Amino acid sequence: MFLGLVGLILLNVPIAVSLGIVAMGAMSWSGGFDSLLNSAIVMFSGATSFPLLAIPLFILAGAIMNSSSLSRRLIAFASALFGFVKGGLAMINIGTSMFFAEISGSAVADVAAMGSILIPAMKKKGYPKEFAAAITSSSATLAVIIPPSIPMILYAVMADASVVQIFVAGIIPGILGGGGMMALAWWYAKKYNYPVEEVFNWKRVKSTFKDAAWAFLLPLIILGGIFGGVVTATEGAALAVLAALFIGGVIYRELDWKHLYAAMMDGAMQTATVMLLVAASALLGVYLTEQQMPQQLAAWISGLTSDRTAVLMILNVFFLIIGLFLHSAAAIILVVPIVMPLVHKVGIDPVHFGLIVTLNLGIGQQTPPVASVLMASCSIAKADMWAVTRVNLPFIGVLLAVLMLVTYVPAVPMSLVQLFYR
Template identity: 35%
Template sequence: MTTAIGFFALMFIGVPIAIVLGLTTLIYVLTTGNLTILQSMPSKLFNGLQNFGLVAIPMFILLGEFMNQGGITNRLLEFAKVIFGHFRGGLAYVNVVANMFLATIIGSSTAQTAVMSKTVVPVMEKEGYSRDFSSALTASASVVAPLIPPSMPFIIYGVTAGVSIGSLFLAGILPGIIFGLGFGLYIYTIAKKRNFPRSDRSSWSQVLKGTVYVLPALSIPVLIMVGITTGIFTATESAAVAVLVALLVGGFVYRELKWKHLPGILVRTIITTSTVTFLLAMSDIFGWVLNFNQIPQLITDAFLAVADNQFVFLLLVNLLLLLIGTVLEGVPALILLTPILVPIAVHYGVDPIHLGVIMVINLTLGLISPPVGSVLFVTSAVANVSVERLTRSLIPFLIISCLILMIITYIPWTTLGLQKLLGP
């Protein structure tokens, strides 16, 4: 009981989750006198990081830094505008498509929302869109960030659950596209009613020029997926190859990545990687405490007592994860919940790959859900719109997102079909 109180008290006062996990473990050791865990903590800390798949984390972080600094992000945004800008509500479509493009670079809803709120929302407002709608669309479209590879949450889930990261990358592509189509359909239905503006149609020469100009940028996500699906390299190896290509594209094709940028890029990569790996190490010893006290088994028994079939189990998982996602970031939540939920899902006949996609979607939706979703507050701060107004504009997008979530949850082909068609 003391351990549980300590855990929630530390969470409530805003202590970083990695510190919470470490201190909670220490509280347990001190209150129970369990010296076995205390003596084994150093080795457990390192054991939690001895997984080849974790090498992908710094590689994909470095990839995102190279692509942003190398001007690749701006090329993708401009290309989306050339292709979709002439439709009624064109900038709204550009927002969605640009989020899908940026998902191949950033892979984080919070970071992606900050970038898009700063770059696209002001442009949309200038063209005649309301700030509330533009901000809500930007926050909602960030849902695709962790779904379209490369994806940090999928790497974390794959390592924690012991499943193929490459298979998870494939599993996220179709759901990401479905979300994009869902938001696009909503924009289409309201564009005429709200008299959304449209830009002049780009000439064929502009389209051709934009396509040629963006091809080096598009080659990076294509290289990752083709390499994985053909078995040329693993997801981890693909990250290293993509980093090299991004370095060449940003430095020698677009010529915006300079030697002077490298120290800052490497420092940011080291800081972000250290944060994630420290969290993984702390979660490993915390998970050991949970297993030592048979907490996963108790939770399993509780699920089995309430859910007598797969349908009910998946419904309960969705509700649980949506709630948790509003108060806890995706990566910590995945680290804590994956070891608990995967064995239960297998018992109900749910594929772990399918469960991984469901978990990532739910936790991402939690980030844009009131009252405490972090993406909600990031969008509010960067776009300078009140949380109340933003929440009202988010409601249609949340409804659409939940409907898509139900489709993906109960139609496993949406996550597993591409793997069966293209997987190694």
């Protein structure tokens, strides 16, 4: 089944369609064509889980705010804050990505919003286009680590884990990843003499902060409501849409009907891509459950080793390889239900494991041949993907270091979870 799926993907068949073909082929082979009678109901049920409603809402909130010049305001504030540092534009790129991550939850949306502004600006200032594309791509991956995160929501649904606790677990690793990338960017700037953007001016910091103040309220509304237990993640996403409409249309007065229509169309297309994957994978999930393949896999690996550290190493390698070929949503939907019996059997905390999965697949967004985020960044920069990948390797190294820290020092991601929820 896996070889068939990879073969179809290599033939450029869309991943959702490939999942559906493989699932229906396996079901008809083992149970005859009668086993396909409930396929439509299974797909519909798999795509209509209440927590999944948060995905289109977060996507829409990000699209609306992007249509309301949020990107420009955030970049102006980050420029005033970090522009005096050597290689200031690179710092601005990372800092803005960290903030935008608290709104969109999508790395591709981050690249689309920030890359279209910052990559041309970096090229104009003399940064190599490969470096500009690499730092934009890698920093965008922070959007799947810092809450709210669409891959985290998908994982929580598939693993029957707490969305809120996984969100909290991502805060410290996200900050560590952003700090590590900033340190690496500063080293590059010193080595290659990249320019200082502007002299630090406290008045400019205050004026740009005031201009973006309403935008800063959005993460407070989303994360404050969720972490405070006032709303669920899905309700927080709905509040984010309402807040985005109010800020963009009433406060900034830059969201007209034309921009709202474009944001809604963009959000609908992104949502359709994810939800079609969810629906198709529901078929495969039913077949795998009926055949008890997850339990068989758990028993097989447990027969090799019952050491939790060794199992985590095996799963890390497995997800890193999967990330080379599958979109993060597809990988979560396809693989997480299969490995969860093993995770429970060796005593790994599902919340801890959720962050490990998210980080692995975030790295997969940077590693060809699929590398959805890297390709989006290269497209904006008009740079060769393999040339950008060579420059991107040290930034991928930062993400790998965070992954190892998260995997083998559970206190790093779980300390806040333990403090607030356990």
